[in-house]
Amino acid sequence: MLLGAPAASAQGDGEQVNGTLQYRDAEGSQIAVAGIEIVVRDADGNEVGTAVSGEDGTFSLDLPGAGDYTATIVPETVPAGVTLRNPDRIELSFSVNAGRSRPLAFPLIEGDGSELLTAGSSTWESAARLAVDGLKFGLIIAMCSIGLSLIFGTTGLVNFAHGELVTVGAVLAFAFNVGLGLHLLLAAPIAILITAALGGANDRFLWRPLRDRSTGLIAMLVISIGLSILVRYFVLWQFTGFRRSYEQYSLQTDGLTIGPVTIVPRETITIVLAAAVLVGVALVVQRTRLGKAMRAVSDNKDLAESSGIDVERVIQIIWISGAGLAGLGGILFGLDQQVKWDMGFDLLLLMFASVTLGGLGTAYGALVGSIIVGMFVQLSTLVVAPELKSVGALLVLVAILLVRPQGILGQKERIG
Amino acid sequence: MSDGGSQAAVSSDEKPASTPGSAKPDAILLVDGIRRSFGGLVAVDVDHLEFQRNRITALIGPNGAGKTTFFNLITGFDTPDAGTWTYDGRDMGSLPAHEVALNGMVRTFQLTKALSRLTVMENMKLGAQQQRGENLFRSFNHRGWKRQEAEIEARADALLERFKMDHMRDEFAGTLSGGQRKLLEMARALMTEPAIIMLDEPMAGVNPALTQSLLGHVKELRDEGRTVIFVEHDMDVVRDISDWVVVMAEGRIIAEGTHEEIGANTQVIDAYLGRHHDSTLTIDDDNPFLDQPDGSSSESAESQD
Amino acid sequence: MDWATIFENGLKAGIRPEAAYFALAAIGLNIHFGYTGLLNFGQAGFMAMGAYGLAIPVFAYGWPWWIGVFFGLLAAVLFAVLLGVPTLRLRADYLAIVTIAAAEIIRFIFRATDLREITGGSNGINGFSSGFFDLNPFSGTINIGPFDFTAREMWVMIVGWGLVLIGIGLTYLMIESPWGRVLKAVREDEDAARALGKNAYSMKMQSLIIGGLFGALAGMILALSQGSVQPSPTDLGPPKTFFAYAALILGGTGRLWGPVIGSIMFIALLAFTDNLLRQAQAADYIPEEIITGTEVGVIRFVLLGVGLMILMLYRPQGLFGDKREMAFDV
Incomplete structure (x- = not known):
């Protein structure tokens, strides 16, 4: 299409607007974005036409003549995982001279695209929209990090490979969904079960033997880094470095409108499902014998052991359920932002921030910390550029450690 | 820093009153209104306590009485909710742990830190x-x-x-073995030339053969002119080496006195037997060094969390 | 399979600038982790301080390159203090989390579009090193034994390995002194050190700063060897820190030459496996269905993960470590 442009201008009468929609991923390579619609209007606001970006990311549209125009990106067509570097520039004004083609740049970056839905709206409206996003993101982080926190609480392990459970859940669901053609509603539970089983195996065949050998916590931490690298690059090998979407629910379609906020179905599903699961987890932790045992082990392992609790079994259950939750979180995250080989590792830092914020080792701490982090990450885009949004959350983590090192819900430690 | 004021050793020989918080002749360490709570649980709540210079003072009490927490507080390893304490007239309340040590007040730990x-x-x-x-x-x-x-x-x-x-x-x-570690920790503490040496369960986990020599070393410390404060469970050890005994229960000082007075104090016996049947109080027992590991290890588990 | 080339390339990689900057980064981590027990997972952040500190004054302000060296070191000290104040009084794992987070914050900020004028944004900075290479005494191709190096590469190697030797010398003087003894006491048991009148907090801060300075030097050599500074994860992100740890653990933590030997071996092994896999593939020993040509780079990292785990499981004291010393490390 781009190659066509000079030919058109050579004819002398073909005014045209064109450009390429692409972004640079974390590795630094350019990735073209297809399927984004750009509506072009003339100076009077009449629609001239719609350009759609092709497989190579290029778009072009012939214009009726020289003059002033505006080009607007249709936010709903921006795929998940991508957003405009500057959401305010979702609409560009430009003028075209006779016989020339006018290139337009819409710089894209990785992101969740939600900023686009608020572009041009008031601060209050944006804040409401971002709060919904923050809640959604926070619930996802919470689901992923409950296992991380409880594993730390019961075994002292800072598990750097926990993010990979998130990735594995999302990637397995992708394999069943896109690879084998199962509907996501069927693929997801299978993926979650397998992830949970992998979590259990992780504990049974790696961490439990290490605990029996009374390996130092720092050695275990380094081993978890080795495991994280191993799994992450194995996924990169098998899944490749591209971002991919599930077959179902990945397009943003018209949704529920509450006040200034429009919530598309996939967000509704995410929020309702995550909230339901988390309430379920809370009930189990609070009401059941198993939950009591978990809290007891987390509180004081020796005491729990001496009062007849099968500590190893409790830890095994925490690993299985924690991994399952992480897998589910990964699927929801993949639904929101597309599936990527290092998505779990990207999330890991925010998970660490959340559990530290809430109080390492507690289930509710992970929940509270996650929602604060999720909210903070999204709402901070009101002030800072979207590409810096996780910086704020990490700074809050540092600030909390200064003031209340044991976290919001954590207890002070005793020495000696 | 230097030798802990040996000149006061003999002159102040009159016996202090055997009431909790009594005044001591030539007190080296004075504690006032020190309080520390964990969550809702008050671990230490001491109104007033004095330690006499150049004496071996034993701090006893049932599990969870707050002895180790008390040690942590006055050595700067923990921060109290309220309270002041002075060492040789100097206010020590706001000093971090290493400066407490530099001032000549050195401690050892219940679980040895070799x-x-x-x-x-x-x-x-x-x-x-x-x-x-x-x-x-x-x-x-x-x-x-x-x-x-x-x-x-x-x-x-x-x-x-x-x-x-x-x-x-x-x-x-x-x-090193457990007992050797205890010895090393004590010797290492002595390298600092402390005026007050605070031993947290110096006999816990030490085999009987070493206990006698450890006891001898503690007595030597006093004879060199130092002040010794130690936490102990075993009443035989307490009776053997202590000049003065302070009893804690539920964070408070409930009694003070010589070991004979303490042994006859019904309140103390209640504190031990009333709430903690598993702890042994072996005042009239001739058995030296009863099998103490049970009592001491459960205390260590409790204060390690 | 051309075994001679495979070994030759492996050995050559072991002395190239990449191994030198890994050695510097690992010397820093050895001071942090090996001697003080600090879990600094933000060494890449210190490297970024050095790399950008070197490049920014030239790129954004046109100052001479040696001013950049000063800025890089200063930035590393400030970064260490900033990291240390909130975390050094807390348990070791908090430091791990905060340092890895802080290093990423640094990278995000350097990558930010709004700072493009100063940091080059996501494109990074090129062309800041001409002042440094003006001092290059070499020209043409330099031949050492079977290896050929370009003049630029040779110059960075000389400076890089020179810094490594100086670093080892300084580490020796510090560690084999009463100061080093206190440092090790803090590593073994912080409370015991405090009970003996040692200011553990101050010791940890000093350690964080010194190790961070080595990290900054590593970042400078990285920047000079590539002729560019990129805010990518592979250059200045968490993987860099993890690999430096892998190198350190391979050589042996808490051992003077551990980081140097480990880095040489680590880089040589990476190059070796890379060459081996590529050759095996070219010779059709590995069918195309299992590993395609482009995937070799990825497989290396899978093997790296396995290697790191096996090392920690079976030889946590490093390949040449003293078993006696690690026997009671729980």
Whole structure:
């Protein structure tokens, strides 16, 4: 299409607007974005036409003549995982001279695209929209990090490979969904079960033997880094470095409108499902014998052991359920932002921030910390550029450690 | 820093009153209104307490009485909710742990903290204060601190010999037995030339053969003019070496006195037997060094969390 | 399979600038982790301080390159203090989390579009090193034994390995002194050190700063060897820190030459496996269905993960470590 442009201008009468929609991923390579619609209007606001970006990311549209125009990106067509570097520039004004083609740049970056839905709206409206996003993101982080926190609480392990459970859940669901053609509603539970089983195996065949050998916590931490690298690059090998979407629910379609906020179905599903699961987890932790045992082990392992609790079994259950939750979180995250080989590792830092914020080792701490982090990450885009949004959350983590090192819900430690 | 005021040793011989918080002649450490709670649980709540110079004072009490927490508070390892304490007239309330030690108040720990991957000799040398080479910028010039190092080493050798550990001088501390670690920790504390030495369960986990020699070493500390405060469970040990006994229960001081007075105090017996049947109070028992590990290990588990 | 080339390339990689900057980064981590027990997972952040500190004054302000060296070191000290104040009083794992987070914050900020004028944004900075290479005494191709190096590469190697030797010398003087003894005491048991009158907090801060300075030097050599500074994860992100740890653990933590030997071996092994896999593939020993040509780079990292785990499981004291010393490390 781009190659066509000079030919058109050579004819002398073909005014045209064109450009390429692409972004640079974390590795630094350019990735073209297809399927984004750009509506072009003339100076009077009449629609001239719609350009759609092709497989190579290029778009072009012939214009009726020289003059002033505006080009607007249709936010709903921006795929998940991508957003405009500057959401305010979702609409560009430009003028075209006779016989020339006018290139337009819409710089894209990785992101969740939600900023686009608020572009041009008031601060209050944006804040409401971002709060919904923050809640959604926070619930996802919470689901992923409950296992991380409880594993730390019961075994002292800072598990750097926990993010990979998130990735594995999302990637397995992708394999069943896109690879084998199962509907996501069927693929997801299978993926979650397998992830949970992998979590259990992780504990049974790696961490439990290490605990029996009374390996130092720092050695275990380094081993978890080795495991994280191993799994992450194995996924990169098998899944490749591209971002991919599930077959179902990945397009943003018209949704529920509450006040200034429009919530598309996939967000509704995410929020309702995550909230339901988390309430379920809370009930189990609070009401059941198993939950009591978990809290007891987390509180004081020796005491729990001496009062007849099968500590190893409790830890095994925490690993299985924690991994399952992480897998589910990964699927929801993949639904929101597309599936990527290092998505779990990207999330890991925010998970660490959340559990530290809430109080390492507690289930509710992970929940509270996650929602604060999720909210903070999204709402901070009101002030800072979207590409810096996780910086704020990490700074809050540092600030909390200064003031209340044991976290919001954590207890002070005793020495000696 | 220096020897803990040995001149006061004999002159102040009158016996202090046997009431909780009584005034002592020549008190070296005075504690006032110190309070510490964990969540809703009050771990330490001491209105007033004085420790006499150049005496061995035992701090006893049932599990969870707050003895270790009390130690942590006055040595700067924990921060109280309220309270002041002075050592030799100096306010110690806001000092961090290492400065408390630099002032001459040195403690040991219930679970020994031998520095495993350092040799016994290196452990000892760490106790020395004022080594110039411990400053980063002076450390580069090895000639600047070599002579001082030799003096410290000689002092350490002498102490190791006194504690009969000279044959282990170049072993890694991690290879020592539990009792040897206790000895090393005490010897290492002595390298700092403390005026007050605070021993947290010095006999816990030590085999009976070593206990006698440890007890002897504690008495030597007093005879050198130092003040000794120690936490202990075993009443036989307390009776054997302590000049004065302070009893804590539920964070408070419930009694003070000589070990005979304490042994006859019904309130103390209630505190032990009323709430903690598992602890043994063996005042009239001739059995030396009862099987103490049970009592002491459950206390250590409780205060480690 | 051309075994001679495979070994030759492996060995050559082991002395190239990449191994030198890994060695510097690992010397820093050895001071942090090996001697003080600090879990600094933000060494890449210190490297970024050095790399950008070197590049920014030239790129944004046109100052001479040696001013950049000063800025890089200063930035590393400030970064260490900033990291240390909130975390050094807390348990070791908090430091791990905060340092890895802080290093990423640094990278995000350097990558930010709004700072493009100063940091080059996501494109990074090129062309800041001409002042440094003007001092290059070499020209043409330099031949050492079977290896050929370009003049630029040779110059960075000389400077890089020179810094490594100086670093080892300084580490020796510091560690084999009473200061080093206190440092090790803090590593073994912080409370015991405090009970003996040692200011553990101050010791940890000093350690964080010194190790961070080595990290900054590593970042400078990285920047000079590539002729560019990129805010990518592979250059200045968490993987860099993890690999430096892998190198350190391979050579042996808490051992003077551990980081140097480990880095040489680590880089040589990476190059070796890379060459081996590529050759095996070219010779059709590995069918195309299992590993395609482009995937070799990825497989290396899978093997790296396995290697790191096996090392920690079976030889946590490093390949040449003293078993006696690690026997009671729990």
